[in-house]
Amino acid sequence: MTKFKLIFIILSVFSVFSCTNTEKKSIPNKKVVPKLEMEQGGQIFRAKCMNCHKRNGEGLDPTYPPLAKSDFLKNNIEDAVRMVKFGSSQKIKVNGVTYQSYMPESGLSDEDLRLVFNYILNSWGNEYGNLDLETIKAIKKKR
Ligand code: HEC
Numbered sequence: 001m002t003k004f005k006l007i008f009i010i011l012s013v014f015s016v017f018s019c020t021n022t023e024k025k026s027i028p029n030k031k032v033v034p035k036l037e038m039e040q041g042g043q044i045f046r047a048k049c050m051n052c053h054k055r056n057g058e059g060l061d062p063t064y065p066p067l068a069k070s071d072f073l074k075n076n077i078e079d080a081v082r083m084v085k086f087g088s089s090q091k092i093k094v095n096g097v098t099y100q101s102y103m104p105e106s107g108l109s110d111e112d113l114r115l116v117f118n119y120i121l122n123s124w125g126n127e128y129g130n131l132d133l134e135t136i137k138a139i140k141k142k143r
Pocket of ligand 1: 045048049050051052053063064065066067070072073080081083084088089090091092094099100101102103104106108116117120
């Protein structure tokens, strides 16, 4: 009987663990971004983002928030993708500084968004994980 109890306990502990795992799995994924994809992401960044966020992602106060070491990016990856995908003019706080300006929608495909995000999530000292295409696709405009 006690043996059964033990097995039961072990099983329930395992199921609790597997549940929390699937919940955490969403973002970010911890795979290493291949070098070629980092280069492609960098090209998109320089063409589409650098004007505002600057070459090293340092941004430009008081209008353009930094991406390098951005706590906002680190903690709100999904929202950040939504902002770049659909444009944004909300009030946000990045590293203690409040910004409220306008970022136009990027017009990038989901695949290009994936590449550029994996680039900014892993550049300038950022180690914020990475996104797969499914995750990017699933991010919809807020109503
Ligand atoms: C025309 C200037 C402009 C361009 C181009 C631009 N952004 Fe932004 N970006 C902004 C502004 C302004 C904000 C703050 C928006 C707000 O207040 O809602 C912002 C916010 C962000 C944020 C969230 C805040 C942060 O600093 O972590 C991310 C991430 C981001 N941009 C990434 C990108 C990426 C990636 C691209 C290129 C695909 C891009 N941006 C292109 C101006 C721009």
